[in-house]
Amino acid sequence: MFQEDLTKLSEIENALAIFCLATYGEGDPTDNAQEFYDWLQDGAEAINGLRYAVSQTGPGRLGWLLWECGSTLSILAQTSSYTSYKGNQF
Numbered sequence: 624m625f626q627e628d629l630t631k632l633s634e635i636e637n638a639l640a641i642f643c644l645a646t647y648g649e650g651d652p653t654d655n656a657q658e659f660y661d662w663l664q665d666g667a668e669a670i671n672g673l674r675y676a677v678s679q680t681g682p683g684r685l686g687w688l689l690w691e692c693g694s695t696l697s698i699l700a701q702t703s704s705y706t707s708y709k710g711n712q713f
Contacts, residue, residue: 629673633671633672637674640676641678642678643680644677644679644680646679646688650681650682659692664691670700671700672700673699673700673702677689677696
């Protein structure tokens with residue numbers, strides 16, 4: 624799984640991780656988005672200095688997945704240098 628490689632990204636000069644999270648139906652996360660969310664909540668390693676952006680596309684719940692993942696990444700990376708965007712389904 625790629626999540627374990629996140630700890631190595633901060634070693635690469637000017638690296639930027641972009642997380643695109645999807646929801647469907649009533650705002651439920653896709654299987655991959657749920658797996659990533661669970662990994663963040665259940666003991667992800669510190670990713671100090673990671674530069675990242677988080678984006679959520681799809682319907683529902685005012686971007687709760689975006690907010691939760693962005694907040695947790697901010698804590699793990701010990702930075703708030705991310706941007707976020709929530710797109711809607713057409």
